[in-house]
Amino acid sequence: MLAFICWVAFLCNFNIQLSHALSGEGYALLSFKQSIAEDPEGSLMNWNSSDENPCSWNGITCKEERVISVSIPKKKLYGFFSSALGSLSDLRHVNLRNNRFYGSLPRELLEAKGLQSLVLYGNSLSGSLPFEIGKLKYLQTLDLSQNFLNGSIPASIIQCKRLRTLDLSQNNLTGALPDGFGTSFVSLEKLDLSFNKFNGSIPSDIGNLSNLQGTVDFSHNLFSGSIPASLGNLPEKVYIDLTYNNLSGAIPQNVALLNRGPTAFIGNPGLCGPPLKNPCSPDSPGASSPSSYPFFPSNSTPESSVDNGGSSGKGRALSRSSVVAIVICDIIGICLVGLLCSYCYSKFCAYSNDKDENGYGFEKAGKRKKECLCFRKDESETLSENVEQYDLVPLDTQVAFDLDELLKASAFVLGKSGIGIVYKVVLEDGLTLAVRRLGEGGSQRFKEFQTEVEAIGKLRHPNIVTLRAYYWSVDEKLLIYDYIPNGSLASALHGRPGMVSFTPLSWSIRLKIMKGTAKGLVYLHEFSPKKYVHGDLKPSNILLGQDMEPHISDFGLGRLANIAGGSPTLQSNRMPQDKQQEKLSKSAPSEVTTISSSTNLGSYYQAPEALKVVKPSQKWDVYSYGVILLEMITGRLPVVHVGPSEMDLVQWIQLCIEEKKPLSDVLDPFLVPDTDKEEEIIAVLKIAMACVHSTPERRPTMRHVSDTLDRVISSRD
Numbered sequence: 001m002l003a004f005i006c007w008v009a010f011l012c013n014f015n016i017q018l019s020h021a022l023s024g025e026g027y028a029l030l031s032f033k034q035s036i037a038e039d040p041e042g043s044l045m046n047w048n049s050s051d052e053n054p055c056s057w058n059g060i061t062c063k064e065e066r067v068i069s070v071s072i073p074k075k076k077l078y079g080f081f082s083s084a085l086g087s088l089s090d091l092r093h094v095n096l097r098n099n100r101f102y103g104s105l106p107r108e109l110l111e112a113k114g115l116q117s118l119v120l121y122g123n124s125l126s127g128s129l130p131f132e133i134g135k136l137k138y139l140q141t142l143d144l145s146q147n148f149l150n151g152s153i154p155a156s157i158i159q160c161k162r163l164r165t166l167d168l169s170q171n172n173l174t175g176a177l178p179d180g181f182g183t184s185f186v187s188l189e190k191l192d193l194s195f196n197k198f199n200g201s202i203p204s205d206i207g208n209l210s211n212l213q214g215t216v217d218f219s220h221n222l223f224s225g226s227i228p229a230s231l232g233n234l235p236e237k238v239y240i241d242l243t244y245n246n247l248s249g250a251i252p253q254n255v256a257l258l259n260r261g262p263t264a265f266i267g268n269p270g271l272c273g274p275p276l277k278n279p280c281s282p283d284s285p286g287a288s289s290p291s292s293y294p295f296f297p298s299n300s301t302p303e304s305s306v307d308n309g310g311s312s313g314k315g316r317a318l319s320r321s322s323v324v325a326i327v328i329c330d331i332i333g334i335c336l337v338g339l340l341c342s343y344c345y346s347k348f349c350a351y352s353n354d355k356d357e358n359g360y361g362f363e364k365a366g367k368r369k370k371e372c373l374c375f376r377k378d379e380s381e382t383l384s385e386n387v388e389q390y391d392l393v394p395l396d397t398q399v400a401f402d403l404d405e406l407l408k409a410s411a412f413v414l415g416k417s418g419i420g421i422v423y424k425v426v427l428e429d430g431l432t433l434a435v436r437r438l439g440e441g442g443s444q445r446f447k448e449f450q451t452e453v454e455a456i457g458k459l460r461h462p463n464i465v466t467l468r469a470y471y472w473s474v475d476e477k478l479l480i481y482d483y484i485p486n487g488s489l490a491s492a493l494h495g496r497p498g499m500v501s502f503t504p505l506s507w508s509i510r511l512k513i514m515k516g517t518a519k520g521l522v523y524l525h526e527f528s529p530k531k532y533v534h535g536d537l538k539p540s541n542i543l544l545g546q547d548m549e550p551h552i553s554d555f556g557l558g559r560l561a562n563i564a565g566g567s568p569t570l571q572s573n574r575m576p577q578d579k580q581q582e583k584l585s586k587s588a589p590s591e592v593t594t595i596s597s598s599t600n601l602g603s604y605y606q607a608p609e610a611l612k613v614v615k616p617s618q619k620w621d622v623y624s625y626g627v628i629l630l631e632m633i634t635g636r637l638p639v640v641h642v643g644p645s646e647m648d649l650v651q652w653i654q655l656c657i658e659e660k661k662p663l664s665d666v667l668d669p670f671l672v673p674d675t676d677k678e679e680e681i682i683a684v685l686k687i688a689m690a691c692v693h694s695t696p697e698r699r700p701t702m703r704h705v706s707d708t709l710d711r712v713i714s715s716r717d
Helices: 004-021 024-034 106-111 131-135 153-160 229-233 320-348 401-407 448-457 489-494 505-526 557-563 579-587 598-606 617-633 649-658 669-691 702-714
Strands: 036-038 060-063 066-071 078-079 093-095 102-106 118-119 124-127 141-143 149-152 165-167 171-173 189-194 215-217 238-240 247-249 270-272 391-394 410-417 420-426 434-439 465-473 477-482 542-544 550-552 639-642 645-648
Touching: 024 036, 024 066, 036 702, 102 579, 106 131, 131 153, 131 434, 141 420, 391 410, 448 465, 448 557, 477 557, 489 617, 505 542, 505 550, 505 617, 505 669, 505 702, 617 669, 617 702, 645 649, 649 669, 669 702
Parallel strands: 066 093, 078 102, 093 118, 102 124, 118 141, 124 149, 141 165, 149 171, 165 189, 189 215, 215 238, 247 270
Antiparallel strands: 036 078, 060 066, 391 465, 410 420, 420 434, 434 477, 465 477, 542 550, 639 645
């Protein structure tokens, strides 16, 4: 009897345990959690097996105790993208944007056939898009931008007929767009394919996407052929960006493409016709198309014209009254032209040397010199048809200020360098900007400047300073950037003159800066148009944000300064020349008024071959990055004093390695509290030494450097 009672008690206890066991969906989510190596914010801390179901877990949403949503954005999760989510049969929404997931997009995930939104942008996913993506019949949002995906778009994607958002920008995708692209996605509202390597022609049925809104972005790809006329059938308010492709032929002149400025088509040398100043030849594709050119009466042949009486107009003489009328009209026309010239001269040539009433350092051009702008061929003909002279040109739809607001704002000198002066500008609404003056001159190269600055303005990455707007005039060139609050890496490592307190960077912060800088360079090298090279990377142009996230600045600045008429070498000791600028420099509170110490050390960051080769390469940036790593490890400037002599930091490190000196002799004294991270420090030191190899071909790519840094940091877990 006692044994029976014990057996019944055991069964009851077993049933209680079973009733509280975690559901199958919970175990699937725990399997997903196990693939995550790093969760710095503890976002998945309450994911555990003691719960009956996962519906109370962070980021999980349930309906009738079934998981329908997994949303954990911007939590710095680092790990392999597991296929476990595919077993959640009722899953509708996945949002894991801005984390650090790597690996390919698992095919098993696409088994969740009820999926409506898949948002994974801002990770490090690689590989190709699975063919199984066509199974997602209910998919409305697909955002895989800012990853490392490659291969072509599978043809099966056209089966996702409910798509409203398709964003595949900033990947490494190739191939042509699938047939039926335009006719399949009739519900599509957002389309962004920019910064990939798509080729082939733009689908001729693209004009069927009548629900598109905002910007349709095909820019920075390899699309070729002519612009399909149907593209003009898109809604009139849609902005179509076709820049930096291999498109050719005449630009169709209808609806959505009509009255677009030339900036929507730059980077396509083969395009012709309005709004470009490159006229089409008769044999250009689409040149004879009715949609390409309007009909003018002069297009008709003389032989086809007849007089009112029906006889041929050939040889018919003008009457005396007609000749008199023509002469009178000519005289009146000449008088009108003379009056117009007189007005133009008085209107534009009578400016005096008035001062800006705000006493600001940026003057509206044309006020300091008495010049006639009506007939200055070297200036007026270089101006864009769509950009007014003496006006602020926004490069971002979020720019909500104008030139007058900029001129009235409070300005503080941040620093002076060989390429102009940088101001911190605070607008009336509190928005803070950084404004760089490029100086005077260069009036004949506006279009070259415009093309360059608008290409730079296209760059968007968390680790690159964003160029928001620019201003061009004969007397003044300004670049308007986001303001980055925590100064430069140079100041953070070594302090600056007059600094009252100095807080050294910990090893974890230095690693963060190393990683972010590497990611910014990967973007420049692999995902920016023409695979850009920075060419002048050093700690003084790595700026630190609010959370000490690095932002690479001054990209393309040297070229812009040259176009604007200034030479960095000649301007290195140049002081402000106009009185208003001197007044601003002396009276305004200054945050950083001294020239950065790294100004005279810039050559030590340059690769050895830079002295011999004119054209810069990405390996130059790799070398500069390696020197910066050494500087962050050792805490030393790039030139080291050894007794009475000096050597560059790379040589000094190589000497220390040859002499087998201990790490403590090389390490920055401020990193002594982090000596428990010795393995990490040595691993980063090896990366740095690989970057500064004397042979460019032996240096790694920035992609390889970035991936290796990720593995170094993940290995601590």
